[in-house]
Amino acid sequence: MPSTPAIVVTDLVVDRGKKPVLRSVSTEISAGTVTGLLGPSGSGKTTFIRSIVGTQKVKSGTVQVLGHPAGTKPLRRRVAYVTQDASIYRDLSVKANVAYFAALYGRSRHEAMQAIEGVGMGDHADKLAGNLSGGQKTRTSLACALVIEPEVLVLDEPTVGLDPVIREELWDRFRALAAGGATLLVSSHVMDEADRCDRLLLLRDGVFIADDTPADLRAATGTANLEAAFLHLIRALEGVN
Template sequence: MSHTPPPQDAVQVTDLTVRRGKRTVLHGLSTRIPRGSITGLLGPSGCGKTTLLRSIVGTQLVQSGTVTVLGEPAGSAGLRRRVGYVTQAPSIYADISVRENVAYYAALYGRERTDTEDALTAVGLRDHADQLGDQLSGGQRTRASLACALVGKPELLVLDEPTVGLDPVLRVELWKQFHDLAAAGTTLLVSSHVMDEADHCDTLLLMREGELLAQLSPDELRADTGEQNLENAFLTLITRGARA
């Protein structure tokens, strides 16, 4: 009996258009996100990054186009245990401990108690595991939300600006964790408006005003623009597009 191999791409987006009221937020956007890699979604605030992420996890109404995730239409019931999503606003309960928050999500995903401890260790919160959600700093709340997503061991992990407000040391630690996850086969899609994080990614999706300017690696972006600094390289792409 032959088995159909899984699609090479974790995500396929084709001609995606999203409108809010009279405003078009995404303009016929198409892209593919390869499995087992870290894809960075970069662009200025308000360019449509969160709308694209919400479309991929199935929480966004779309005007037209298709989004396929792990071989299924985005938002399908079968994807609930296969896709993890960490929003910009920390999604933890304030009146229970960090450990109880993570254990709750572990139970939803049918994971073991050891998975809860592993997730807490991965985000560096073992020493704060007994603190209530409302006793945490902003950075700790972000890490707790990440632990709640990691405990489900998703095949695709979607992270909306996960390092905002974190100190530089913790940002380095989180990116190391992201690389470890990708090496183990998890696909990560990470949005940011900080271009110095682009070097951590295998592939970059560069957005501006609801459109995809380019999809390429950091080194390809440097070669294409002649700029070593990635922020300057991105600005060069924007200027070139404006002239065109």
């Protein structure tokens, strides 16, 4: 597995109002890997992701992405972010949406169509985005991100509400991107997706309770699956046998 860190987070602290959301978290994410960010709703996953892409105001600590401070100008063409809600124009077709983002980053219409085909939306390219299903909107939003060929791709719960077939197709795509050298950070609250990742960050109440490979996490907790491992860690923290 590659050892070069694409993302380095050091003692990151984020407050919302007077409430701490992230409590001095640190980690390194290797280039060319898929890292899963898992945890229940309200654990701080979206805040952590926004810190990586540079859209979150932080109280203290540092976030370096590809050797630059998160959100700075050198990263604009190298980092892509797919939000929970599809970031597309409802009054444009799938093709027009992706072509628009392609033009912003100096990509061709041919490359836009390749991105559309790559997420399985070729048969829907002429449909208005506003008329798409939830899963189709998610895939269109992903195509808009992929057309820039990002070195780092950050996805905030991209498979929520999708049927198993579409989820499987997206994860195959994520693995192919990592194999090609891209670095992916994928948030989820679905534990059965965890085994698809090279490494896991388990976030609870604003702190990492684990930062390990799926296999090592199961071995360390003496459990047969990752859901059991997660529960084991939570109970240990709470002093429950």
